[in-house]
Amino acid sequence: MKPTVVSGIRSTGNLHLGNYFGAIKNFVKMQEDFHCNFFIADCHSLTTHPTPGDLHKNVRQVLAEYLACGVDPEKATLYIQSDVPEISELYMYMNMNAYLGELERTTSFKDKARKQPDNVNAGLLTYPVLMASDIIIHKAHFVPVGKDQEQNLEMARKFAKRFNRMYKNEIFPIPRPFTFDGKSMVKIPGLDGSGKMGKSEGNAIGLVEDPKSIHKKVMRAVTDAGPTEMNQEKPEVIQNLFQLMNVVSTPDTVLHFDDLYNKCEIRYGDLKKQLAEDIIQFTAPIRERIIEIEKDDAYLAKVAKIGAEKARESASKTLQEVRETIGIKRFF
Ligand code: TRP
Numbered sequence: 413m414k415p416t417v418v419s420g421i422r423s424t425g426n427l428h429l430g431n432y433f434g435a436i437k438n439f440v441k442m443q444e445d446f447h448c449n450f451f452i453a454d455c456h457s458l459t460t461h462p463t464p465g466d467l468h469k470n471v472r473q474v475l476a477e478y479l480a481c482g483v484d485p486e487k488a489t490l491y492i493q494s495d496v497p498e499i500s501e502l503y504m505y506m507n508m509n510a511y512l513g514e515l516e517r518t519t520s521f522k523d524k525a526r527k528q529p530d531n532v533n534a535g536l537l538t539y540p541v542l543m544a545s546d547i548i549i550h551k552a553h554f555v556p557v558g559k560d561q562e563q564n565l566e567m568a569r570k571f572a573k574r575f576n577r578m579y580k581n582e583i584f585p586i587p588r589p590f591t592f593d594g595k596s597m598v599k600i601p602g603l604d605g606s607g608k609m610g611k612s613e614g615n616a617i618g619l620v621e622d623p624k625s626i627h628k629k630v631m632r633a634v635t636d637a638g639p640t641e642m643n644q645e646k647p648e649v650i651q652n653l654f655q656l657m658n659v660v661s662t663p664d665t666v667l668h669f670d671d672l673y674n675k676c677e678i679r680y681g682d683l684k685k686q687l688a689e690d691i692i693q694f695t696a697p698i699r700e701r702i703i704e705i706e707k708d709d710a711y712l713a714k715v716a717k718i719g720a721e722k723a724r725e726s727a728s729k730t731l732q733e734v735r736e737t738i739g740i741k742r743f744f
Contacts, residue, residue, distance in 0.1 A: 417446040417590065418552040420453040420493065420543075423470040424460070427477045428616035429691070430600035430609030432698075433659050434558045438592060440482040442556065448488035449550050449723060450478065455493050455500070456542060459535045460528065475712055477619060480701035489726075491719030493546065498727035503538075503545040505734060509574055510541045519563055544568035547587050548575075549727045554590035559599060560608070565589055579737045583730075601656065605634035605649035620702045623692045630688035635680040643674045653680075653687060661690040 419439065421431060439450050452474050457467060471492055483490055493499060515521060515537050524539075525532045535542075540563075547555055547568050555565055565587065572584040599608055602615030609616045617626055634649045646654065650673070657666050665686060672678040705711065735741055 414447045415553040417448045417554045418547045420451045422453045423474045425611045426618040436481045443488040476705040485715045489722040491723040495720035496723045498731045540567035544571040548584045552587045556590040601652035603633040627688045639676045660694045
């Protein structure tokens with residue numbers, strides 16, 4: 413039997429290069445060898461209070477983007493979280509064994525509470541419980557996630573272990589982070605020199621972004637005054653541009669600019685121009701497919717329906733076991 417994999421992406425807007433290289437590219441590889449469940453975490457997005465219109469639009473967009481990137485609904489189970497109510501029920505049960513102290517200590521909760529002080533809702537606090545439920549509802553063995561999700565996954569492991577121990581029943585496998593070749597997932601930097609590419613950081617390049625806008629953003633990327641010594645170590649902002657180049661450009665191109673940098677002959681304008689071109693060339697076919705798929709309501713509806721059916725079949729089995737295990741079972 414193939415091991416089971418679960419991973420999700422929150423539907424907070426258009427997917428960007430960071431989502432692609434940090435997650436989806438691996439999903440596409442994994443669907444060949446694992447029993448994969450990939451989903452759109454729309455319930456998780458509710459923690460930041462999107463408008464109904466935005467939420468709806470974003471879920472549709474992310475679904476089209478998953479498909480355009482090569483996630484194959486015939487190979488993987490591809491679904492929308494809210495289409496699987498079993499997850500919400502499991503989330504309720506799991507909440508009974510998650511403690512305030514441990515939830516309050518989670519870094520992502522503290523970050524969010526700082527970012528949205530007027531909306532520190534209970535859903536934000538129990539975010540890791542919902543994420544754990546997403547994972548264990550399919551009895552997943554592996555979860556491909558980036559570095560920023562390590563703590564949430566650690567919580568999921570803790571909740572699964574606690575449940576097993578509490579009921580003296582090995583109902584859940586303990587999910588493990590998944591990495592190819594033991595390397596952690598690539599982190600794609602943003603263009604503002606401030607670390608990770610993220611939708612909310614405003615430093616991202618979308619997969620569906622038009623060439624002009626990509627060009628403009630790349631040309632505006634933060635740089636420094638340039639190297640002053642041969643073979644000098646690159647500061648983070650410059651390393652970031654090279655890191656992006658590493659994933660979209662040919663090795664020869666990277667080598668060429670690396671060489672110029674080391675000889676102190678680099679012109680950042682040239683580097684950015686090349687980088688913009690290579691990003692545009694890389695995203696063009698994906699962008700075309702996104703635009704094509706987005707138009708096809710019938711196809712999107714069909715994919716979502718089949719995905720929901722497959723996901724519910726697996727989820728309801730687990731939920732039945734959980735109900736029996738905890739004593740919620742009708743005898744009349
Ligand atoms: N929290 C994840 C993120 O923001 C999204 C997510 C929700 C997820 N449920 C999950 C990821 C289950 C992996 C498994 O990226």
